[in-house]
Amino acid sequence: MFFTKTIHLSKENSKKNKIALLFDESTSSPCLYPLLFSIAVLSDKSLATQQSDMLALKYWYEFWYQKYSTTFCESFLSTKYDPNIYIKEIDNFMFFLENEKKLENNLVRLRLNSNVDYRTITKRMRSLLKYFKYLLDVYWDIRYQEIPKKDLESQRKRIDIYLNSKKRIFNKFSARSTTVKNEIKHDFKSLNNDMYKCLYEIIKPNNKDYKNINNPFTDKNTQLRNFLIVHLMINYGLRVGELMLLTTQSFKKSINSNIYNIIVTNTDDEYDHRSRKPNIKNEQSYRVIQLRDQDFKLINMYIDEIREDTGTEILFTSLKPPYSALSYSAINLIFSKIDIKFKELHPKYFDPKLFGTIEKITPHVCRHTWAYISLSYAIKKYQSEANLKRFSKISDAMTIAQEDLRVLGGWSVNSVMPSHYAKRFIVDNANLINLERISAQNLEF
Structure with a gap:
């Protein structure tokens, strides 16, 4: 699929006359952005460094092709050099290397694997971050982006900080062991109740009285x-791709009842010209989610009064000609602007010195928030009903709540995600009970 090759630039037998490149087997040509990276950044490095960096990029391109059935260069170009497409895959690529270059459908935790040299993984990740830093510096620039220079600089600074933090984490791989120090966090990045309320205070739309x-x-x-x-993602658990698939026909009133539903499914819209088209993740992701009647009315108001007749049924489009369906990068840009405002108004929620903070507001944070809040509510509700003898055991409440979450969230039958959220609930609840126990003892010092 991809291979690295050392090219002799001249007949002179000198290290400076050699350059390592990444090639695409299907075209027998060098991959564009690794070629430019090699010329701009690596050409004055030792041949060993060049070869090591190109090998890391080879694995990255193989990972990307396995996951998206296209080259990273094509994806990067088609999203207009959006850095978010590679930022969100950094951890997944690390798991890919750990799992002997195989993709896993379920969440994978970094763990001890006797067949893997974790110091080599660290080396590969540092090479990849060097490549990402080059892409960010060169292409996230006013020459290529149609957004204000101030916003570009703010986002570049934020991403720079993120990449540097990742680099520090990978440097914590022990040189004497194959473990990772506790700077790598696997807690769920979801909003607490106060953050949730603050988010709505920011995104609340204007009206005639407000x-x-x-x-x-x-x-x-x-x-x-x-x-x-934002409302559909954080209250109904939609993935960003599922949100992009919604059409004006995705919202239905049930026959003979006042129940409203969201139909989550693939759509074949001949006018959908997005280069990276969204798709349903798995068979379980095809689902029907009940919708609050107020939300149904709000969506219909948007369709009837705001959304233009664009010739496409895709729900969320640009509101200016040519009314293109919103792409991944467009939605990420919306969240980026919300994130900047959130940090401006509530910086403490992003302070890494505090526990329970978040890095940024993203579509995935919305889904995490929905999942944890929904599961917590369901467990408490079912435990209460268990006390009223609806279930034979209180432990049944946890099982039923997890299954509800799996169905609503569109996770596969074998997915471990619902159980991870349940584990977090147990830990949080145990801490709360422990503090209540200490307070009840009325200890005096």
């Missing part, structure tokens, strides 16, 4: 569209 000066979007129609995007 003007939200903290909303980062000035246009009223854009505010409502973006409010619905």
